[in-house]
Amino acid sequence: MRARELRERIAAIANHDAAAGITMLFFTLLALAWQNSPYSVNYRAWLELKAGVVFGSFELIKPVLLWVNDGLITIFFFSIGLELKHEFLEGQLSEKKKLILPSAAALGGMLTPALFFYAFNYFDPVSYTHLRAHETT
Structure with a gap:
């Protein structure tokens, strides 16, 4: 395979709509495997x-x-x-009609973790200060 053909193939893959998601998924799985392998010390060293x-x-x-x-x-x-x-x-x-369902799903995705957090920590007001960490993730 010549260099030009290789560049064209790589460009075609990179221009595909799912390329960014697939790349991110690949590197996420690679990082998880590396962190949970016997070489995790090297992973930590690389991060530092x-x-x-x-x-x-x-x-x-x-x-x-x-x-x-x-x-x-x-x-x-x-x-x-x-x-x-x-x-x-x-x-x-x-269009407003098409915006209703995704907006409701996004709102539910934000409210559901908060409601679960409050349900399990209702009698521990000190833990309420930790809600922000759960909401942002």
């Missing part, structure tokens, strides 16, 4: 590895874990926001 950029006297060097949590996740949610904006303005969610 320092990485960053240097421009002259300016340095921005942080652990890989921080770059993933604060950088890649930010980009991920930004892209989700752009997709939602597109759907609200021009896509399937631009």
